Amino acid sequence: MAELPATDTDLRAEARHLLSLWETLSRQHISMAAGCACGAGGVTLLLEDFEQDIADYLLGEAERNKRVEVIAFLRAQAFMEDTQLWSLSCLLKGLIDEDGTVQPSPEVSSGLLKRLGRTLSSFAKLHGSGD
Amino acid sequence: MLHLMPVTVLTGFLGSGKTTVLARLLKNPALEKTAIIVNEFGEVGLDHDLLERSDEDLILLANGCVCCTVRGDLVEAFHKLERQRTAGNNAAFERVIIETTGLADPAPILHTLMTDPFVTAHYRLEQVITTLDAVNAMATLDQHDEAIKQVAVADRLLLTKTDLAKPAELQILRQRITALNPAAPLVTVLNGEVAVENFFGPVVFDVSSKTDTVQDWLRVEAYETDHAHHADHHHEHEHEHEHEHAAVDRNRHDDHISAYAVTREQPISWVGFSAWLEMISQMRGDDLLRVKGIVNVIEHPDRPVVIHGVQHLFHPPVFLDQWPSDDHRTRLVFITRDIDREDIDATLQVFENRKPRPARPS
Numbered sequence: 001m002a003e004l005p006a007t008d009t010d011l012r013a014e015a016r017h018l019l020s021l022w023e024t025l026s027r028q029h030i031s032m033a034a035g036c037a038c039g040a041g042g043v044t045l046l047l048e049d050f051e052q053d054i055a056d057y058l059l060g061e062a063e064r065n066k067r068v069e070v071i072a073f074l075r076a077q078a079f080m081e082d083t084q085l086w087s088l089s090c091l092l093k094g095l096i097d098e099d100g101t102v103q104p105s106p107e108v109s110s111g112l113l114k115r116l117g118r119t120l121s122s123f124a125k126l127h128g129s130g131d
Numbered sequence: 132m133l134h135l136m137p138v139t140v141l142t143g144f145l146g147s148g149k150t151t152v153l154a155r156l157l158k159n160p161a162l163e164k165t166a167i168i169v170n171e172f173g174e175v176g177l178d179h180d181l182l183e184r185s186d187e188d189l190i191l192l193a194n195g196c197v198c199c200t201v202r203g204d205l206v207e208a209f210h211k212l213e214r215q216r217t218a219g220n221n222a223a224f225e226r227v228i229i230e231t232t233g234l235a236d237p238a239p240i241l242h243t244l245m246t247d248p249f250v251t252a253h254y255r256l257e258q259v260i261t262t263l264d265a266v267n268a269m270a271t272l273d274q275h276d277e278a279i280k281q282v283a284v285a286d287r288l289l290l291t292k293t294d295l296a297k298p299a300e301l302q303i304l305r306q307r308i309t310a311l312n313p314a315a316p317l318v319t320v321l322n323g324e325v326a327v328e329n330f331f332g333p334v335v336f337d338v339s340s341k342t343d344t345v346q347d348w349l350r351v352e353a354y355e356t357d358h359a360h361h362a363d364h365h366h367e368h369e370h371e372h373e374h375e376h377a378a379v380d381r382n383r384h385d386d387h388i389s390a391y392a393v394t395r396e397q398p399i400s401w402v403g404f405s406a407w408l409e410m411i412s413q414m415r416g417d418d419l420l421r422v423k424g425i426v427n428v429i430e431h432p433d434r435p436v437v438i439h440g441v442q443h444l445f446h447p448p449v450f451l452d453q454w455p456s457d458d459h460r461t462r463l464v465f466i467t468r469d470i471d472r473e474d475i476d477a478t479l480q481v482f483e484n485r486k487p488r489p490a491r492p493s
Binding site: 053054057121122126127 | 411414415471477481484
C-alpha cells in the first residue's frame, strides 16, 4: 500500500522526536576494547563520536541518488563552517524550522527524516536505549 | 608457514552423549594421535574416567565453568601439552579435542582459542561440534541459554539417541535446530557411534593455511531464504520492503534467536567496517552468538578478509591472498539474540563508506 503524504505538522513532529532521540542517544557511552573481565584497559566513546559518520552517510546517499536539493539542504543546515563538522542537531532544528525561516520542502524533509529515523532507531535498539 | 595444531571443541548439554561419542571415537586407530582436554563441572571429575587415554594425552580441567577460571586453566592445559610434546612424551599427537562441561557456555573456551597469544601461536580452532539428545533437547533448549549457545556456535551438530525419539518429535526438533543454526550439518548418531569422517566433516576452513574452503565454512546460502535479497544499499527503494529481508523461519520457542545473512555488492571501507564491528561487539557482544564472514574491502579488493567472532571477541582478521571464487561480495552471517537484521544492516550502512577525517576536537 502506498504511503500517505506526510503533512508539514507530521514532519515537524517527527523531526522533534528524532532531535529528542539524538540528544539522548548522543550522550550514551560505549566501552570499546573493554567491558568484560577478559578485556584490559579500553576507551569509552560516546555515540556522539559517530555523528560525523551518520552525516557522511546521509550526504553519501544523497550524492549517490543525485538528490541535489537534499545535498544543498544538508550543506546549508548541518555543516558547521567554523568547525568543519556536521551537526545532526542543527540538521533536525532546520527540519523543525521553528521560526519558519528555513522552509524545507516536504520531499527533502521526508527523505531525510525517513533515513535518519531508521538509522537512529537502529543505533538506539542496538545500544538498548530504546526508541 | 608454521603448522598450527587443529583443535576441535566438543560441547553439548548434560546427558547429550558427548563422552559416549568421544569414547567410542577414540577407539578408532585414526584418532590415535589425539590429545584430549576434558573440562568438567564440579569438584570430582567423572567423564574422564570413561575415556581410555594415557595420562600424557588427557588433561582434566576440574575448575567448573566460571569464565576466567576456565580460560586460565585451558591456557595452562595447552602449555602442559606443549611441554609434553617438547619433552617427547607425546610428540606425535596431531590434533586436540576439548570436551567441555555440559553446563558450559562454550564462548569463553572459544575466546581462549581465538585470542590467547600462546594458544593461537601453536593451535587453531578447527571446529565446534555440539551433541544434542533427541529425547530431551527440546526441553533443554527451552530452559537453558547455554544449550542455545552451544547450538549457535556449532560447525557440526550430532543428534544422539534418535532411536529413542518419536519420528514426529524428531522432525520438529530438526526444524528447530536448523532454524537456530542453518549452516551446521546435522549428523545422526546411533548408539554413540559416529564415523570419524562424519565427526570431523569433510571441509573446515583453516585460517592458518588460508585454504579455499572458506565458502563451505561460511555457507551463506543457508541463511538466505528464496525471497531474501541482498542489502546493497545503492538503490533508493531498497528499504521500502525491508520485511522481505526474511531470516530463516524461527521456531516460536526461539523468538529471541535469529540467523541471517547480510551482503554487500560493493567493496566497503575496512576502517569503517572494523569500527562498526567493534561498536556492535561492545554494545551487544553477549547477544552476538556467532558472526562469520568474508569482506571485500576498498583498501585492497583483491585480498578479502575473513572474520570470525563469538560474542564480543573476534579472531584476528585473516587476509586471504586471493578470492576463493568469482563471488566477490561481502558476505556476513549472524546468529543473534534480540538483534534484528535491519539494525545490523542500518548501522553497517553508516560505517561502510567511512571517510578519513581529522580527530574531533575535545
